[in-house]
């Protein structure tokens with residue numbers, strides 16, 4: 276029986292995008308887990324920075340039963356969890372949970388409240404969500420018991436299969452002979468979102484040389500592409516999709532690959548080319564598709580646009596990987612904390628006039644400022660888990676002209692999409708109020724949506740079992756919170772897939788440390804193993820009908836349960852969000 280201690284920071288948690296990836300939130304989870312000694316120091320430093328505290332190297336508490344002082348190392352991982360290992364007999368004792376909780380409370384008391392939760396309901400963030408999810412989580416558990424993904428994964432990964440091993444060996448060769456250099460090349464030539472022209476040129480020329488059918492500029496996105504390979508035995512078989520990214524991070528010192536997107540498409544190539552060779556020699560019909568997906572780091576979300584345009588339609592499976600700080604797999608289900616986002620742009624339009632006759636004008640900047648202030652005034656009316664942050668990228672041209680046009684751009688986040696809609700509606704009303712008050716008009720443009728995605732136990736466990744077989748470093752024995760295989764979440768609800776997470780950096784995502792590791796043995800090893808796992812999974816999916824059946828059943832069930840969860844949330848919030856907030 277495992278208990279979870281959740282620490283919720285109530286103030287001052289920096290969110291600068293460097294130490295945090297898309298999973299960022301102000302919520303931390305503490306759970307018992309042992310961790311490799313080597314992880315601790317670095318991870319604690321991350322915790323220190325995130326919590327803005329002076330020292331958090333260890334917890335020091337007096338144990339009442341023994342009157343001795345005990346220390347527990349606290350670690351924080353990339354998924355923003357803080358872990359307290361409860362592995363020794365003293366800390367395992369039931370009464371120690373209380374001691375540790377009060378110890379945590381005293382350590383974090385200035386900035387945090389600490390609560391203990393039971394372990395079965397950790398996918399959701401708030402009490403309301405946990406209550407709404409209770410029966411649904413029981414159904415997910417029942418499904419997992421029936422499908423037994425861990426057992427199936429161990430059987431598949433542990434079996435002898437000379438053909439699979441040949442595909443993996445070929446993947447390794449392709450990585451070492453060509454794709455590692457390709458990854459380094461893209462890493463050394465970083466390009467930010469929507470401007471990845473050199474990367475796309477370089478990547479697609481590799482595909483053309485190998486006879487793939489390449490289409491650049493799909494879904495109206497200049498730097499998106501789809502490449503198709505049809506087996507000599509014909510297209511009439513499975514369609515297996517591989518997703519690769521290549522955009523770099525923005526930085527005052529210039530773009531850089533601090534999130535290791537440079538490696539993603541070369542990893543996919545090593546795997547897809549080896550699979551194609553297998554299909555050719557075995558006479559297996561079907562198609563392989565490689566999706567070049569731009570601009571992961573900024574909105575509007577490219578994968579949503581591509582999905583809406585039908586680019587992924589027909590794919591039976593989607594695979595991808597991402598550089599991470601530990602080898603891990605997530606639990607089956609949904610409930611990722613911070614990936615329900617509405618990106619909304621509010622454009623206020625007024626009337627220009629000279630400063631000395633400003634009463635002829637209508638000031639759009641004043642409207643924007645009123646709106647920005649109104650949103651701050653809303654915060655106490657909204658649940659505290661809402662994260663609302665905006666910028667004013669346009670605010671007029673010259674001080675002596677009444678600004679005719681002003682733009683406020685907001686990222687609105689909530690841990691579930693139902694309450695998120697309520698927050699967005701309140702904000703839209705605030706924008707209209709500001710426009711009304713200033714004699715201006717406002718255009719509301721929701722230009723991007725990210726949603727909680729589905730994570731499949733069948734594929735997560737299989738990836739993790741192969742990670743073990745292939746000696747992936749820094750394997751986290753605990754399952755992490757459910758999270759879709761692509762960050763927009765939208766695609767995961769319709770098409771089964773897997774995001775492979777193999778340790779490839781000692782530095783956190785979005786850092787110079789992660790950039791350094793993309794070029795050295797740490798990154799290269801992680802990327803090679805990612806490609807090998809990818810090939811193993813795709814090969815198994817092609818050749819093992821029992822895996823395909825389990826994946827299909829799990830996908831259909833979880834997708835339906837996600838809808839049920841949202842319905843349960845609508846009922847749970849009815850009294851709260853049914854209040855008069857306007858009829859827009």
Ligand SMILES: [Zn+2]
Pocket residue numbers: 534536571597
């Ligand atoms: Zn990324």
